[in-house]
Structure formats: C-alpha cells, structure tokens
Amino acid sequence: MTSPASRIFCAVDTTEIDSARRTAAQVNGAVGGIKLGLEFFIAQGPAGVRAVIGENGPPLFLDLKLHDIPNTVASGIRSALPLKPAFMTIHASGGGAMMRAAADAAAEGGAERPKILAVTVLTSLDEDDLRGVGQALPVADQVTRLALLAKESGVDGVVCSPAEVARLRAACGPDFILMVPGIRPVWSATNDQKRFMTPAEAVAAGADHLVIGRPITASADPAAAARRIVAEIEEAA
Numbered sequence: 001m002t003s004p005a006s007r008i009f010c011a012v013d014t015t016e017i018d019s020a021r022r023t024a025a026q027v028n029g030a031v032g033g034i035k036l037g038l039e040f041f042i043a044q045g046p047a048g049v050r051a052v053i054g055e056n057g058p059p060l061f062l063d064l065k066l067h068d069i070p071n072t073v074a075s076g077i078r079s080a081l082p083l084k085p086a087f088m089t090i091h092a093s094g095g096g097a098m099m100r101a102a103a104d105a106a107a108e109g110g111a112e113r114p115k116i117l118a119v120t121v122l123t124s125l126d127e128d129d130l131r132g133v134g135q136a137l138p139v140a141d142q143v144t145r146l147a148l149l150a151k152e153s154g155v156d157g158v159v160c161s162p163a164e165v166a167r168l169r170a171a172c173g174p175d176f177i178l179m180v181p182g183i184r185p186v187w188s189a190t191n192d193q194k195r196f197m198t199p200a201e202a203v204a205a206g207a208d209h210l211v212i213g214r215p216i217t218a219s220a221d222p223a224a225a226a227r228r229i230v231a232e233i234e235e236a237a
C-alpha cells in the first residue's frame, strides 16, 4: 500500500529560488514530491526548476496548466521533457485533440516521460462561477464529462477536487490517476479554495495524490504540518 506521505505533493508557490529551496528542504522526507507552478516557472524558468529539484531530487510535479492549440501545447510539453517531471498539467477544456497532442508529446520522453494530467474544473470555482462562464452543468457533471474525455484522449489522469473523487474513481476506473488539490485540514484556513475536503476524506474517497500548499508552506514549521497531515490520514485509515 502507498504510504500517506508519498501521496503528497507539496505546492511550493513562490517566485523565489531561495524560498523554494528552503521549503523543499524543510519538507524533504515528510512528503512524496514537490509541485512547482506558473508563478515559479515564469519567474525562474527551467534553470530555477533545476536549482530546486537538483539531479536526484524528489519527484517533480510541473503544474503549468497548458491551454492552447494542440501544436503549441505539444511543443510546451516537449520543451519540458529535459526537466524529467513526473507529472505535468494541461486544461481538459482545451479539448480532445489538444489532450491527445499533449499525451503524444509526453510519450517522446520514453521511460522517463511525464504523466499528463488534465485539469477538470479548478477547485477555486463553484456552481455560480461555472454559470458565469456559460457552463450550465452542475460542477460534478462537468468534471465527470471532462474526465471521461481526458481518458478517451489518452492522458494519464485528471486534477479534480476531493468532492468528485469517488465519482471519478467509479467512472474512470482504478488506474486513472486522480491528483487532488483543494485539501484543507480542519485546522487550516480555506483561502481561495471553494471545493475542499480534509486530507483523510480525500484519501478515503480514493485520491491517488494530494496537492497541499499553504496548509504546509504557510506554517511556521512546514515539516511538522506535513507530518500532522500524514498522521491524520493514518489515524482515519
């Protein structure tokens, strides 16, 4: 069975190399990998990613959420292959052809290819937000629709909120990867997340990986916060 700590990617959301390196060092061993996203990549680029992860560093989740025409997204994935990320993201709403192009480009990485995950509906959005952008379906239906399209298009899994995990596990099967942000221990602020659950609830529902940022990184002791989360998952199991 996968250990709770190894399921967690710590979202290191900063523009600064020193800060990212410090956080990555603090949580080393307490989580399974490091997620670097847009703000870090725009500020520091591939060299910054290398400076944080190093040669034999922790698994890297490069969360760039690509969303463009198929050719451009495929080129973006291809450009990131030398960084050997374990996971990369695209937006499922970019459509089937775009997702297929991303999966094909990732396959060029061979045995060390990144797994491609399609973001369904951002965890910061709720029903009202979807209506605001012209999406009439309930959130869970829209997430399921995008996840099924992602699976059909050959990507490895999706990013979804904990609230949709059980439903997607049933709809997409045991091997489809469910990467789950919107994780909030009861002792943590909810911030801008609207569809969230506790770490233990997300794991119980069937999440493969948890993405956890501020509950760990905003803590005075990030390693202790990560260990507390792991203990809560273990106690609930």
Ligand SMILES: O=c1ccn([C@@H]2O[C@H](COP(=O)(O)O)[C@@H](O)[C@H]2O)c(=O)[nH]1
Pocket: 011, 013, 037, 119, 121, 122, 123, 124, 159, 160, 181, 182, 183, 191, 193, 211, 212, 213, 214, 215
């Ligand atoms: O739907 C999504 C997709 C990605 N994220 C990312 O996860 C982390 C969450 O950080 P917290 O501090 O735990 O809120 C962040 O990097 C987001 O870009 C997401 O939250 N929701």
